[in-house]
Amino acid sequence: MSPTRRLVLSRSAALVGAASSGLLLPQLARAQGAKVRVGFMLPYTGTFAQLGVAIENGVRMAIAEQGGKLGGREIEWFKVDDESEPAKGIENANKLVQRDKVDVLIGTVHSGVQMGIQKVARDSGVLTLIPNAGVHAATRALCAPNVFRASFTNSQPTLALGQAMVAKGHKRAVWITWKYAAGDEAYEGFKDSYTKAGGTIVKELGLPFPNVEFQALLTEIASLKPDAVACFFAGGGAAKFIRDYAAAGLKDKIPLYGSGFLTEGVLDAAGPAADGIITTMHYSDSLDTPRNKQFRLDYVKMFRSQPDVYAVQGYDTGLLLAQGAKAVNGDLTGNKPALYKALESATIDSPRGKWTMSKAHNPVQDIYLRRVENKENKVIGIAAKALSDSGAGCKMG
Template sequence: MLSISFRHMPARITTALALTLLASGAIAQSSDPIKVGLMLPTSGTFAELGKTVVNGFKLYVSENGGKLAGRTVQYVELDDESDPSKANENANKLVKRDRVDVLVGTIHSGVAMTMARVARDTNTLMIVPNAGAAEITGAMCAPNVFRTSFSNWQPGYASGLLAARKHKTAVTISWKYAAGDESVRGFREGFEKGGGKVIKDLNLPFPNVEFQPLLTELATIKPEAAYVFVAGAGQVKFVRDYAAAGLKNNIPLYGAFITEGTLAAQGESASGLQTALHYADGLKNPKNDAFIASYKNTFNATPDVFAVQGYDAAQLFAAGLNAVKGDTKKKAEMIKAMEIAKLESPRGPLSFSKSHNPIQDMYARVATGNQNVMTDVIVKALADPSPDCKI
C-alpha cells in the first residue's frame, strides 16, 4: 500500500497535496450512493401497507431523477415480517452490516420501537412512515428519530372532537394493546373536550375478532355513539358485524383507520361511516393533485394515506440532505434542517414538533363508495403534546 509522508516536503507542496486529498475525498463522498434502509413488511398481514409506503418513498426519489441532493440512491430492502422478536437483529443488519445512511420503517409499532432503540443506540438517522406508538416520539424520543405519519393519539383525539359535534355519550371498542389504548385515550380526551362523556371502554385481546359479545353489550348500554380501533382484517369484520347486528342506524360508529384501504371489502356496511384522519381521498390542493397523477402513472393505482406517509419520509430526508449538500457526515446539521422543515405534503402543510412528530391538519371524512371523502377540517395543525419527550 502506498504511504505518503509530509515530513520532508516543502510547505507549498504539502498544502497542495493535502487539498488534493481532501478534494478527492469529497468527490468520493458525492459519487457514492446514499444508502436507504427500507425495513418494512413484504409478507404477512401488513405486506400491502409496506409496499405502499415503499412506493411513496421511491416515487419522490424518482420525481427527482433518482437522486437526492445530487447523489444516487441505493435501496437496501429487508422484510421485517411484522415480527418484534426479529426486529433487533434485522435493524442491526441494516445499520452495522449494510451501513445505511437512514433507516426507514415500519408499520408494526412493536417492530418500530425496537428499530428506534437501535437507531438511538447507534446514532443512525431513522424516519418512521407509519407506526403510531406514543413512545417513539414520547419517552423514547431522540434527536435522530423522526415520524412522518401520526401518533395514535392524534386521529383518536380528532375523532373525539368529530363525534362530540353531535353526541353527548359514547362507548369505545378496541383491541387491548398499546395502539388501541392510545387511540382510545385520544378519543376520550377529544370527546370530553367537546362536552361528551365516555360511558365505558370495551375491549378484547389482540388480534381476536369475536366481536359479537361486545356488540351485544354495546346494544344494552345504548350510548349515542361508538368509537372503534381495530385494524386490517379485523376492521373489515367489525364493520360487517356492526351492520349485521342492526347497530349502524341506531348507534353511529366513528373511527380513524376503520375504513382506510378496506372500503371495497366492507361494501355497503361501511357506507356513510365517519372517520377522522390526516389525509382524505381526493383532497383538493395542488400538491395532492400532482401526487395522485404521478402515483397513478407510475403504479397504475390510487394512492392512500400510507403512500403519502412514505412520500413525505423521502421529502423529509431530502430536506436534511439538501441542507448539507448531500454530505451525510454532517448529521447534526441534517437533523437541524429536518427539525425546522416545512413540507408541502399531499395531506396539506406539514411540519414537526419538538418531539419530531408531525404537526398536521386532521380531516373529517365520510365513506362514499370506495372513497373516504373529506367533508371539512376538524382541527388545524394538530400536534401531539408528547409530555414524556426530553430532547
C-alpha cells in the same frame, strides 16, 4: 487506558500519518462523491405487505421527482423484510445499520417492530425516518435527535374525534378496540378530546388482538344504548367489525365513529355496511386539492395502482429526506447538526396538505372529518387544524 480509548487514539494517529503523507485526500474525495445508502425496513410479507410496498413506492416517487438523487448524490438502496415481527426488530435493524452501513433507515409499519428500530437508532445514531408506526414512545419518552416521523401518533386522529361527536349531540359513547398498544394509545386521544368536549364514556370495551369475535361485545353495546360508538380497528379486522356491527342491527340505531384506519383500504370488503361511518384522519383519497389530484395522477402513472394513506406517508418521508439531504449536499453523516436543523424546520408540501415538524419530531398537521359514501371516504370538514401530539416526556439531547 480503556481498550476503546486506545483504539480511538491509535486511529487518530493513523489518520494524522495518512494525512501528512497525502493518503487521506483520495479517501476524502471518495467519501464526498460516495453514494447515499438508503435502507428500507418494512413488511414485504404477511398482513402488512401491501403497506410496505405502498410506502416504498411513495419514497421512491418523491426522490424520482428530485431527479433520482439526494443532495446531488447517487443512491444505493437496501431492503430488509421485517415480517411485522417485533422479536426480530433489533436484529433486522442491525442488518441495515451494521452489515449494510446505511446512512438512513426508513421504517416501519408495526409499532412493536418500531420499538426495536428505536433502540438501534438511539444506540447507533443513524438517521431514522418513520413512515407509519404511530407508537407514542418514538416521539415522546424515547425520542431522539436522529429520529423523525412523517406519519402520525396513534392518538392524533382520535384527538380530533371527540369535539366532532359532541357537536353532533352524541354525549354518551362506548369505546371499543383491540387491547394492544395502538388501541390503547388511540383511546388516550379519544378520551382526552371527548371528555374535554363534555362527553361521557359509558364503557370501554376491548378484545385481544387480532381476535375478531365481536358478537358478545356488540350485544353489550345494544344493551348499553349509547348515543354513539367510537373505535379503533384496522385492516381485515376493521372490515369484519363494520359488517358485524351492521348485521347486529346497530348501524341505523347507534352511529359509528372511529380513527380513520377503520375505513382505510377496507371499503370494498366492508361493502354497504360502511356507509355513513364518520372518521378522523390526516388524509383522504378524495381530498379536493390540486396537489392531491396531481399526486394521485402521477402515482397511478408510475405504479399502475391507486395510492393510499401509506403511499402518501412514504412520499412525505421521501420529501423530508430530500430536504435534509439538500441542506448537507447529500452527506447525511458529516454535519448532523445542520441535517437535523433542516429536518426540524422543514415544511412538507404534501398531498395531505402542508405540515411542519413538532419539537418532538412528529407532524403538526390538519385532521380531516370524513364520511363513507359509496365506498369512498368523503371529506366533510376539518376536525382539527395544525394538530400536534403532546410530545410528553420527550427530552432531546
